[in-house]
Amino acid sequence: MVAAGCTVPTFAPNGSSQAGPVTSSGAPTTNxxxxxxxxxxxxxxxxxxxxxxxxxxxxxxxxxxxxxxxxxxxxxxxxxxxxxxxxxxxxxxxxxxxxxxxxxxxxxxxxxxxxxxxxxxxxxxxxxxxxxxxxxxxxxxxxxPIKCIAPDDQDASFAAPPDPQSQAEFDELVALNKKIAGDCGAKYGDQLPLFxxxxxxxxxxxxxxxxxxxxxxxxxxxxxxxxxxxxxxxxxxxxxxxxxxxxxxxKENFVEGSETQAKGFERAFTNFTTWCKATPDKCPIAADARKAVTDALAAAATKPVPGSDGRQATPGWIFVAVISSLYTESSWAKLADAVAELKQGNPKGVFTLADQYAERKPDGTYSNLFDANLAVNCADTDDAPTIDEVRKLQGEWRQKYPLFGAALAVGMLPCAVWPGERDPYxxxxxxxxxxxxxxxxxxxxxxxxxxxxxxxxxxxxxxxxxxxxxxxxxxxxxxxxxxxxxxxxxxxxxxxxxxxxxxx
Structure with missing residues (x-):
């Protein structure tokens, strides 16, 4: 699910500014x-x-x-x-x-x-x-709105390892995706291809x-x-x-599109690390930003930092924060600060970036962005790989795109197990x-x-x-x-x- 939400980044204006009175525009009506x-x-x-x-x-x-x-x-x-x-x-x-x-x-x-x-x-x-x-x-x-993913399942999906290497971890993620797909199929059934x-x-x-x-x-x-x-x-x-x-x-099939995204995120992350080296005053992890992020992921796999809301800053949440930060250059500094603060035991910056991307609200509920995202993407896809093919691509793409390849391969699992007919564009x-x-x-x-x-x-x-x-x-x-x-x-x-x- 992680890299599928390709929405344009938008920022709400500062509510402290004063708006003037709004009057009728007097513009011509339409027919x-x-x-x-x-x-x-x-x-x-x-x-x-x-x-x-x-x-x-x-x-x-x-x-x-x-x-x-x-x-x-x-x-x-x-x-x-x-x-x-x-x-x-x-x-x-x-x-x-x-x-x-x-x-x-x-x-x-x-x-x-x-x-x-x-x-x-x-x-x-x-x-x-x-x-x-x-x-x-x-x-x-x-x-x-289509709404069929329980908040706890969304939390579990975002928190899951982006690159589950053991078979047990991988099987656990498959089971989670099957549960999500099953819940959506049970609720919407024949409607699924209509999205x-x-x-x-x-x-x-x-x-x-x-x-x-x-x-x-x-x-x-x-x-x-x-x-x-x-x-x-x-x-x-x-x-x-x-x-x-x-x-x-x-024209790209589902696998080709996912690999293209892996390549794009890998390139954007490299650009972020280059920016860090060029502007160390703005990047507290400037010495080696890629190593700082991979070290943070490795540390979280064994000892995730607890957040104030009871969540743990697992590798999954850190990875979503990285994805989120690459959508705008203005968020690069936020990622650098978040990784530096995480090393000091403060995961607030990681969760802020991740929750912005996931549209997770402070009360733990979500918008229906990813419910709709799954429904549309999977309705559009009649060439999703099998679970075994995903597992194979996970290893291959890990070598080609070290930070993002495996995760983008695993990200194809939802449509591999999605119920319902398909309606490709x-x-x-x-x-x-x-x-x-x-x-x-x-x-x-x-x-x-x-x-x-x-x-x-x-x-x-x-x-x-x-x-x-x-x-x-x-x-x-x-x-x-x-x-x-x-x-x-x-x-x-x-x-x-x-x-x-x-x-x-």
């Missing part, structure tokens, strides 16, 4: 079918306030549970939020957002991004021209119609690139503009679609840069935009990326061929 109702409580619950000059309205769209059998009457409710700026003029339409995962909440992401550039949010040029539409895909967040990416892509076209747009404008991060690419294949004539940031390569050209911008980050751990050109090529209408930076996804990290993406979304101006934006 869609959505029944919008004011919902300022959503940003207030998430952040503690609304963004200055922004209005928030929510709606639900009813969609068939199974787009291949629309007459059976069964429905899912897809939740959306519409965010409008009081400065909006010359409205182009709606911009749908997806943060990835699968399992990430687009409603939450859009709220965070509505606070603008000061908080690494959406530029005013975008909010002045588009209604921002965040949606939770089927089974996620507020959209008939697939292809089904969710059909939902997106229903959302497009509900907001009143003739063509779809979309910004998808990480797994959201797969969702967007699937939409482009199914509805190429309905695309206005798609930005796919942090590309997933649909298409992997082909978006014939008839307009140009699509595919953005890649050279240091991306979770969706490695090599995927960028592969996705653009597969679509046939893809144009690569490169950020020579670190962390997961690029927009809106630097002025160069912002200028290129905004020019495309607003004016449909495709970035110049081969454009590479510098890290800063």
């Amino acid at each position: 869609g079918t959505a029944d919008w109702q004011p919902c300022p409580d959503v940003p207030k619950d998430l952040v503690g306030q609304t963004a200055p000059g922004m209005t928030y309205d929510c709606a639900e769209v009813s969609v068939p549970r199974d787009w291949n059998d629309q007459n059976n009457g069964e429905k899912y409710a897809i939740s959306m939020i519409r965010i409008r700026s009081s400065k909006q003029s010359g409205r182009i339409g709606s911009l749908l957002l997806n943060p990835g995962g699968p399992g990430g909440s687009g409603v939450d992401l859009s709220v965070y991004l509505s606070f603008g550039e000061a908080f690494n949010g959406l530029p005013t040029e975008i909010t002045n021209k588009f209604d921002i539409i965040g949606f939770d895909p089927r089974g996620v967040g507020r959209s008939d 697939s990416t292809e089904q969710a892509a059909h939902d997106m076209d229903a959302l497009r119609q509900a907001v009143g747009d003739d063509k779809l404008s979309y910004l998808g991060f990480s797994y959201g690139t797969l969702l967007g690419a699937t939409y482009a294949q199914l509805y190429p004539k309905n695309v206005r503009a798609l930005v796919l940031d942090g590309a997933v390569d649909p 298409p992997a082909g050209a978006a014939a008839g679609a307009p140009p699509i911008v595919v953005v890649g980050t050279t240091g991306d751990p979770a969706t490695p840069y090599e995927n960028t050109a592969d996705l653009a090529s597969m679509l046939g209408v893809g144009h690569v935009l490169t950020w020579e930076g670190e962390g997961h996804t690029a927009y809106p990290s630097t002025p160069c990326i912002v200028k290129a993406v905004d020019g495309y979304l607003i004016d449909l101006k495709v970035p110049q061929a081969g454009l590479r934006c510098p890290a800063k």
